[in-house]
Amino acid sequence: MTNINTNDLIKGWDRNTIASKIANDLPHSSYVNLGIGMPELVSQYIKEDREIIYHSENGLLGMGPSPNENEIDLDLINAGKKPVTILPGGSFCHHADSFSMIRGGHIDYCVLGAMEISVTGDLANWSTGKGIPAVGGAMDLVAGAKNVFVMTQHLTKDRKPKLVQKCTLPLTGAGVVSRIYSDYAVLDITDNGFKVIQLNEDITIEYLQSVTDGNIYQ
């Protein structure tokens, strides 16, 4: 597939809007792991009618927001190694227990970024194939969480589709993604392709298909 002409590009939802759509879809009393970076925004948009418990894979269940400058404790960090807080009702555990929460299927939702997502739900998000290979907990999360949500721009910085027929980058997991939240649409992975759950109000289904390398239907 050729690159998309920049002049034709339509500006989609901003990242805060995408985050609020994901927040809306996380049910009350879910255990959730938010990936480092853009997915961390989701916690800011949880409505007051629900309580979500956040897991950080370095051994923290019941993670709270960033601390004030004078309350930073370098022994209390998240998976991105940034200082965080623990909420009442939270707990600490060692790494094997923390990953049992993930690998044992106890985490209800994880939200991750993506480089490529295939029409069959394969995800590539850990390696460009260059530099020092570093996987962290991404492969465990996609293999173990009950629902894997992807939060991403629809196109790469080079204006190429991220939603593809087949991933070209090294996989994080095969057939693992359940739903994609992009700036252009919310899509489910189905046997028939990418199913549009919600389309950005400024774009047409034809346009969405033109920027997606894989079958799209409504």
Added chain:
Amino acid sequence: MQINKIKKDMTEILSDVFDGATIMVGGFGEAGSPIELLHGLIDKGTKDLTIIANNSGNGRVGLGALIGQRQVKKVICSFARSAKGVTFPELYNRGEIELEVVPQGTLAERIRAAGSGIPGFYTATGVGTPLAEGKEEKIFNGKKYILEEALKADFAFVKAETSDRYGNLTYNKTARNFNPIMCMAADKSLVQVKNILEPSEINPEHVITPGIFVQSLINIENPIIETNAIEEGMTYP
């Protein structure tokens, strides 16, 4: 005679550590990283080490310093790319240090398995990815899994918050991370601990690592804080 695992100094606690040893190093980034024990190893000059840790060190302090001193031939870790990493990238990009990448949960479970007498296990993590290459596959209930083997070490270097002379350990918040399971998976676990208490002062309900998993202790009351050390431009030695 009473059991007492507390050693008098760094020379004594590191006396058994040998060239070519495999050493597990606790910590997730700087939280729970046994910086003083690693500096002790730099002073001792032990070389050709294989290090098992989640990360590959920051700056030229602790694990970053040990790697920078070229005492490490191989690192087994989940994430060897950190914003403040200096020494590992230098050596890796020159092809002068070996890296085995392991998914973080698989790393933890391989360590836990070794400490529990389990030689291997099947997991869904990594199936269909480059990290599954060469690994035995097996189907359970229609789903594919790969075989991962237990990961043992000669020594574990661990940081804890409190201990008694038996080695009953507690940790501080997310500084716990890999430390308890590494104590279980190594032939000898060497622990640097901030506070040493009387056995009667530790509530048995609060012990995280029971003393059977600990061989040696050293009291480091004011350990180096990595972030501050790097900001201040500290390098070791």
